[in-house]
Every structure is written in structure tokens, then in C-alpha cells.
Amino acid sequence: MYPDEFDYYNADSIDEALELLDEHSDAETELLAGGHSLLPAMKTGLSSPDVLIDISGVEAMQGIETDGDTLSIGAMTRYSDLTDSEGVAEHAPVLADAVRQVGDVQVRNRGTIGGNLAHADPAADLPGAALASDATLVVEGSDGEREIPADDFFFGMYTTDVGPDELLTRIEVPSADGAVGTYVKKPSPSSGYAMVGVAALLDTDGDTVKSASVGANGVMDHGVRLESVENALVDGSLDADTIEAAAGHAGDDLDVAMMMDDLQASNEFRAQLLEVYTERALTAAMDGGSTPAAAD
Ligand SMILES: Cc1cc2nc3c(=O)[nH]c(=O)nc-3n(C[C@H](O)[C@H](O)[C@H](O)COP(=O)(O)OP(=O)(O)OC[C@H]3O[C@@H](n4cnc5c(N)ncnc54)[C@H](O)[C@@H]3O)c2cc1C
Incomplete structure (x- = not known):
């Protein structure tokens, strides 16, 4: 067409x-x-x-820089540059894991991190990772820059806090500083997009969880943070029982009736997937992070 x-x-x-x-x-x-x-x-x-x-050729919106404890990623940086970057793997492991699972090699050679986040497709892979990474999204308009925490960025299906006269220019990610990040998804059999995707970033002191950030996409009409799961993990010991119990809280703050409900999966099925994939993401983090092979 x-x-x-x-x-x-x-x-x-x-x-x-x-x-x-x-x-x-x-x-x-x-x-x-x-x-x-x-x-x-x-x-x-x-x-x-x-x-x-x-805007794909705007140089000021491209590239990956480390500024102290913050990784600054230009919004027009392509997925393939992110998957090739050792800095992203080290400082933003949950984002690196999610980007590796976007589409196929052709999509990753053209698509950009900023396009993905600004588009805010409910089934896209990066919103959950941006939330779990505590990213800040920097937008620019004629009045200058605004810094928007990922928690406040996504409003709904294809809707964000970027105004019609603004651009998303860069994404700032605080360094994970040794924390382990993972992203797991149940891909749609037809499109590969996430029917449910869960991103987790865990920082531990020995066997004790010091901090936990968990985000999900594919479930609601926009990416969401799973705070009840985070609260159930912090100060607990990182073991299979704690993880199973924490994953049981995945839907606590979400209204099942408002979950995505389409030909791929009903809202009730998505609620079940969310719990299962939260447990998988946390288990993968406990095991040191997953390194799934990129799709062809
Ligand atoms: C075959 C196929 C499979 C795919 N599979 C997946 C998948 O598994 N997971 C996944 O997450 N995605 C998937 N995608 C989507 C892909 O990741 C897109 O690249 C992404 O959703 C949009 O990024 P883009 O750079 O291509 O943006 P574009 O398509 O160029 O733009 C998308 C929208 O965002 C707006 N926009 C773009 N940049 C900015 C900016 N800087 N500031 C403000 N607004 C902006 C544009 O106005 C437009 O409305 C797939 C796409 C295809 C074709």
C-alpha cells in the first residue's frame, strides 16, 4: 500500500x-x-x-556517552549501536537485554531508542526496561529542556508527556553499578512484540536484596512499574521462595479489567503471564542475568 x-x-x-x-x-x-x-x-x-x-540525521541526538554515573543515550541512537556498546551492557544491563529482543536484525539496524519510547506502543519492549532502569527522558521544546522520570513519561496507548512542539532528545540512565538486569518476554507468535514483558534490575549484598526495580510492558495500555513486587523483594534474601512470593504480587496494583485484551491474549491470561514472566525475570537476575541470543 x-x-x-x-x-x-x-x-x-x-x-x-x-x-x-x-x-x-x-x-x-x-x-x-x-x-x-x-x-x-x-x-x-x-x-x-x-x-x-x-530527525534521524540530527547528530546531537545520536551516540552513547558516559557522564560520571550516568549513561546518556541520544534519542536517535539505533538499537544496533546499543547492542554493540560495552558501556550499555555494563551500565544499563536491563536496557541492553531488552534491546537485544526487539524485532529482528533489520528492525534493530534502523529503529531507535527514542522512537520506541516516544511511540509508546503498549507491546513495545523498551518501556519496561526504561522504568526498571530509573531512566530520565529529556525532551526539548522552544522553552528549553524538560527532564521527565520514566515513571511519569508514559500516559497511555501511544501517548506520552512529549508535547506536540517538543522532541525527545536523549535518555539518561543511572549506572546500574554492579546490579544485575534482565528482560524476559512472551513474544507474540505473529509479530514478536511483547504480549507480556518484564524487566528487572536487582542489587544485592550477599544474598540480601538491597534494591529492586521492576517494570512491565504489554500488560496495560502503557508501561508500568511493579512496586508491590519491588517491596516484597527489598531486604529479603534472594532465593526461589522469595522470588515466587514476590512475583505473586505482580498484579497487586493493576486492574485486571483494564489489562490489554485482544486476539492474542485475554486480560485474564495476561494477568497470569505477568506473574509467570515476573518470576522468570527475577530468577534470571538471580542467576546472573539472561543473555538470550538475538533473533535473526
Ligand atoms: C517487523 C517489525 C517488528 C518489530 N518488532 C518489535 C518488537 O519486537 N519490539 C519492539 O519494541 N518494537 C518492535 N518494532 C517496532 C520498532 O522497534 C520501531 O523501531 C519503534 O517502535 C519505533 O522507533 P523508530 O525509531 O522506528 O520510530 P518511528 O517509526 O520513526 O517513529 C515512531 C513515532 O515516534 C515519534 N517519534 C520518533 N522519534 C521521536 C522523538 N525523538 N521525539 C518525539 N517523537 C518521536 C514519531 O513522530 C512517530 O509517531 C517492530 C517493527 C517492525 C517493522
Whole structure:
């Protein structure tokens, strides 16, 4: 299928992208990052922007830098650059694990971390990892920068705190500093997206859990933090019984009636998957982190 006609602009800088957004504020405008959600939506007629602003080449929004205890990732950094990065594997293990499980090699060669988070597909793999990593999402508009904690970033299906006149420019992740991170998902048999995905970051002192951060995607209409699971883990000993008991709290703060309910899985089934995949994520973390092979 062919998309409707649109005007295409290529932005070379953040300022130029913001100026273009301002100039076309009356039109339906989309930002083009990796194009791996937007272009299928345009080809199937789900999205018909009048104006496309290509931000994929904005250099200031690319690359991975370590700044003290913080890893700063440009929003236009592609998944393949993240999977190749030793810094991401070391400082942001839960994010690294999730990125490895996005789509296939073609998707990972084009898609970007910023596009994934800004798009906020309920079944995408990165929201849970951003939440479990305590990431901060930095957006920029004509009034300057805003720093949004991942906990406050996702509003609902395809909806975030990024305003129509703003760009997500970078993602800042506090260094895991030796904590173990994992992401496990039940992939949709047809699309590979997460029917349920759980990201966990555990820091231990001997056998005792010092801190735990757990996020999930695929379950609700946006990524969620599983605080009841975290509370059940902290100060406990990291063993199979504690993990099983903690995973039993996965749905405590979530309304089953509001869970995703589609042809792939009912909301009740998703509630069961959430508990099972929370236990798997925590068990994988206890075992030192999972290193699943990337899909072809
Ligand atoms: C075959 C296939 C399989 C896939 N499998 C998975 C999977 O298993 N898991 C998964 O998580 N994803 C999957 N995806 C989606 C993929 O990860 C996309 O790359 C991602 O969802 C969007 O990132 P993008 O860079 O391609 O953004 P685009 O498609 O270019 O943009 C998506 C949306 O985000 C907005 N946007 C982009 N960048 C910014 C920004 N910096 N600031 C504000 N708004 C912005 C755009 O306006 C647009 O509305 C798959 C895609 C395909 C085609």
C-alpha cells in the first residue's frame, strides 16, 4: 500500500526540527526517526501526516556517552549501536537485554531508542526496561529542556508527556553499578512484540536484596512499574521462595479489567503471564542475568 501524499523536511539540528514543528503547528506532523513504526502505519493508512520531519540525521541526538554515573543515550541512537556498546551492557544491563529482543536484525539496524519510547506502543519492549532502569527522558521544546522520570513519561496507548512542539532528545540512565538486569518476554507468535514483558534490575549484598526495580510492558495500555513486587523483594534474601512470593504480587496494583485484551491474549491470561514472566525475570537476575541470543 502507498501512503497519502506528504511534505518531507530533513532537519539537521534540534533547533531546525523545533522550528519546523513550530512552522507546521497547524498541520498533522510526524517525526521520522527509524521509521519502523511510522512507515508501516502510514502504508496501512493508520497514520496520514501532512508533514514529515526527518530527525534521524540530527547528530546531537545520536551516540552513547558516559557522564560520571550516568549513561546518556541520544534519542536517535539505533538499537544496533546499543547492542554493540560495552558501556550499555555494563551500565544499563536491563536496557541492553531488552534491546537485544526487539524485532529482528533489520528492525534493530534502523529503529531507535527514542522512537520506541516516544511511540509508546503498549507491546513495545523498551518501556519496561526504561522504568526498571530509573531512566530520565529529556525532551526539548522552544522553552528549553524538560527532564521527565520514566515513571511519569508514559500516559497511555501511544501517548506520552512529549508535547506536540517538543522532541525527545536523549535518555539518561543511572549506572546500574554492579546490579544485575534482565528482560524476559512472551513474544507474540505473529509479530514478536511483547504480549507480556518484564524487566528487572536487582542489587544485592550477599544474598540480601538491597534494591529492586521492576517494570512491565504489554500488560496495560502503557508501561508500568511493579512496586508491590519491588517491596516484597527489598531486604529479603534472594532465593526461589522469595522470588515466587514476590512475583505473586505482580498484579497487586493493576486492574485486571483494564489489562490489554485482544486476539492474542485475554486480560485474564495476561494477568497470569505477568506473574509467570515476573518470576522468570527475577530468577534470571538471580542467576546472573539472561543473555538470550538475538533473533535473526
Ligand atoms: C517487523 C517489525 C517488528 C518489530 N518488532 C518489535 C518488537 O519486537 N519490539 C519492539 O519494541 N518494537 C518492535 N518494532 C517496532 C520498532 O522497534 C520501531 O523501531 C519503534 O517502535 C519505533 O522507533 P523508530 O525509531 O522506528 O520510530 P518511528 O517509526 O520513526 O517513529 C515512531 C513515532 O515516534 C515519534 N517519534 C520518533 N522519534 C521521536 C522523538 N525523538 N521525539 C518525539 N517523537 C518521536 C514519531 O513522530 C512517530 O509517531 C517492530 C517493527 C517492525 C517493522
